[in-house]
Amino acid sequence: MSPASAPSPVSREIGVLRAGWGYASITDKIADIVLTRPLRGPWLAAFLATMAGSIAFVCAMGYLFATGVGIWGVNIPVAWGFAIANCVWWIGIGHAGTFISAILLLLRQRWRTSINRFAEAMTLFAASMAGLFPILHLGRPWFFYWIAPYPDRMNVWPQWRSPLVWDFFAIGTYILVSFLFWYLGMLPDLATLRDRAASRFKRIAFGLAALGWRGEARHWARHESAYLLIAGLATPLVVSVHSVVSLDFAIGNTPGYHSTIFPPYFVAGALFSGFAMVLTLAIPLRRAFGLHDFITEVHLDHVGKVLLATSALVAYGYASEAFVAFYSGDEFEIAMTLDRWHGAYAPVYWTMLACNVLAPQVLWWRRARRSAWLLFALSLVINAGMWMERVMIVVQSLHHDFMPSSWGLFVPTFWDWVFLLGSLSTFAWLFLVFIRLLPAIxxxxxxxxxxESAKEGA
Known part of the structure; x- marks a missing residue:
């Protein structure tokens, strides 16, 4: 094959180009999911099931507000339980969307194009779930606004040394910037839906959301400048937000919390679980709506490589945490590490290692990285393993205090599981609504x- 006729790198990655699709075909395929495709049985079944779980989640919150956090399994010495573990897990899942959207955009990685839109939506939904749990964990959650520096003539200002205040600003900033980035990138698509909508209501709704976008040259110039500016602003959030969350633990002197490796360790784990959730959503999405030409095997291969790299970083964090405990000679850190290996929560610890370290090793094989069903199963395993990691950090580090007289076990109650499964249902319900109301790609x-591919081919 001559150099002139060789396919460009973009053509090899985007199946649409190999199929010879043009602008109209791309627009039809993506916009019709929102505008014309009827609601079918699998989507309706998933929608009703997740809506039922969301309603149960709301009812559980009402019961929690009326009764108190005593309905959970938290107690002394384990004053933090599933709620804080769920918060850290959800905010970690949201990191992949910002990484794909902002960092890969600045690095001009073209493979992000097929997955960035629904990954950004995933970020918003996951960060919203994460922001709920610290509020629910408060003894009086209706006073959550006390952690914000609102104008107060009594000068009752937030306690800036409190991790709750750090979480408020970190998660709040993350949601705000992620929403701006997601909405700004969607303006041209909203205008496309406005122009193609058949009903007057949809034209008005999409027209208002498009903010008067007409596709003029000055619109595109300002859009690109603002898009890159917000991408540059969002990039530090990938590191800073989960570093702040990790410092909630690291500032304490509790063995298992007080670790200087936590910020990079948490960031690597966040990307690990976040990219796993991208696969969890992308693979059923491409199957249900026939998006194989957009989300190709090459995209799955790239995400698999990122999972393999972040798995290695997470494994390094596990190893260094155990090494530092013994190298320091601190008897309490050593006792905590041995308890993880042989104590009451040892099955959770070893299952976590199997899910996060052993299982991803299959990704060394190219065929495994391009197998959609294998990647989907692996993504579920990784998500479960990363949730177990958060539970180990939060619960296992607390259940053995410095004095044996203060030891105790955390046993999750029925309501602990309801809140976990309810947040998962609400997240899935929001995603199902999103893919039918707005373009997922x-x-x-x-x-x-x-x-760009046509220019390279020419």
């Missing part, structure tokens, strides 16, 4: 990719 960026 960026139409404008995909068309730009076609244009």
């Amino acid at each position: 960026s139409i404008s960026e995909m068309r730009q990719l076609v244009r």
Whole structure:
């Protein structure tokens, strides 16, 4: 094959181009999911099931507000339980969306185009779930606004040394910037839906959401400048937000919490679980709506490579944490580490290692990285393993205090599981609503990719 006729790198990654699709075909395929495709049985069944779980979640919150956190299994010495573990897990899942959208955009990685839109939506939904749990964990959650520096003539200001205040600003900033980035990138697509909508209501709704976008040159110039600016602003959040969450633990002197490796360790774990959730959502999405030409095996291969790399970083964190405990000679750190290996929560610890370290080793094989069903199963295993890791950090580190007289076990109650499963149902319900109301893949960026590929081919 001559150099002139060889396929470009973009053509090899985007199946749409290999199929010879043009601008109209791309727009039809993506926009029709929102505008014309009827609601079918599998989507309706998933929608009703997740809506039932969301209603149970709301009812559980009402019961919690009326009764108190005593309905959970938290007690002294384990004053933090599933609620804080769920918070850290959810905020970690949201990191992949920001990484894919912001960092890969700045690095000009074209493979992000097919997955960035729903990954950004995933970030918003996961961060919202994460923000709920610290509020629910408060003894009086209706006073959560006390952690914000609102104008107060009594000068009752937030306690800036409190991790709750750090979480408020970290998660709040993360949600705000992620929403701006997601909404700004969607403006051209909203205008496309406005122009193609058949009903007057949809034209008005999408027209208002598009903010008067007409596709003029000045619109595109300002859009690109603002998009890159917010991407540069969002990039430090990948590191800073989960570093702040890790410092909630690291500032304490509790063995298992007081570790200087926590910030990079938490960031690597967040990307690990976040990319696993991207696969959990992407693979059923491409199957249900026939998006194999957009989310190709090459995209799955790239995400698999990221999972393999972040798994190695997480494994290094596990090893260094155990090494430092023995190398320091601190009898309490050593006792905590041995308790993880042989104590009451040892089955959770070894299952966590199997899920997060052993299982991802299959990704060394290219065929495994391109197998959709294998990746989907592996993503579920990784998500379960990363949730167990958060439970180990939060619960196991607390259940053996410095004095044996203060030891105790955390046993999750029925309501602990209801809140976990309810948050999962609400997250899935929000995602199901999103893919039917808004384009799950960026139409404008995909068309730009076609244009760039045509220029390279020429």
